[in-house]
Amino acid sequence: MKLLLDTHAILWMIADDPRLPESARRLLLTVDDVAWSTASLWEIGIKLSLNRRDFHLGASWERLIPAEMTRNRIQRLDLEPAHCAAVSKLPWHHRDPFDRLLVAQARCEKRKLLSCDPTFDGYGVERFW
Numbered sequence: 001m002k003l004l005l006d007t008h009a010i011l012w013m014i015a016d017d018p019r020l021p022e023s024a025r026r027l028l029l030t031v032d033d034v035a036w037s038t039a040s041l042w043e044i045g046i047k048l049s050l051n052r053r054d055f056h057l058g059a060s061w062e063r064l065i066p067a068e069m070t071r072n073r074i075q076r077l078d079l080e081p082a083h084c085a086a087v088s089k090l091p092w093h094h095r096d097p098f099d100r101l102l103v104a105q106a107r108c109e110k111r112k113l114l115s116c117d118p119t120f121d122g123y124g125v126e127r128f129w
Contacts, residue, residue, distance in 0.1 A: 001031050001033070001112060002031075002033040002035070002109065002110060002112065003027070003028075003031050003033065003035065003112055003113070003114050003128070004034075004036070004037060004106045004111040004112070005034065005036045005040070005074070005113075005114050006102060006113060006115030006120075007040040007044065007102075008117075009114045009115060009116075010069070011044075011055075011057075013025075014064070014068045019116075021129060023129065024114055028114070033075075034073075034074045034075070035074065035076070035109070035111065036075075036076060037079070037102055037105055039079055039098060040065075040098075040102075041065065041066075044057070044061065044065070045062075048061075079101070079105075080108070083101065083104045083105045083108055084104075086104035086105075086107055086108050087100050087103075087104040090103060091122070093119060093122040094119050096119075099117065099119060102120075103120060103125055106125045107123070107124070107125060112125065112128060113126070113127045113128070114127075114128050115127055116129045
């Protein structure tokens with residue numbers, strides 16, 4: 001199985017946050033092919049600039065997150081032109097640009113999503129939590 005992490009899964013994993021359920025923790029330990037999207041860094045940057053309380057991170061977060069992902073053997077999935085093209089073909093179940101990009105990446109790369117967000121379910125992408 002190939003997984004793609006939603007942004008909150010990345011943040012909760014790094015922080016060892018109790019909101020990351022045991023089922024997700026087990027999955028992260030057992031799946032060999034787990035990826036995180038550079039789109040998550042964009043999302044975090046935007047939400048930090050909006051002073052979102054749930055996105056308060058320490059200094060150098062832009063280096064910490066990639067380092068933690070590497071330490072946990074989670075590969076980086078960069079944004080590709082095909083991912084952007086796939087976004088343009090998605091139905092408008094909701095308007096969150098970050099989620100839409102993650103859906104497009106998951107579909108293009110044939111990955112399942114690790115997320116608590118049920119909005120993904122309408123896009124035909126398998127989701128675990």
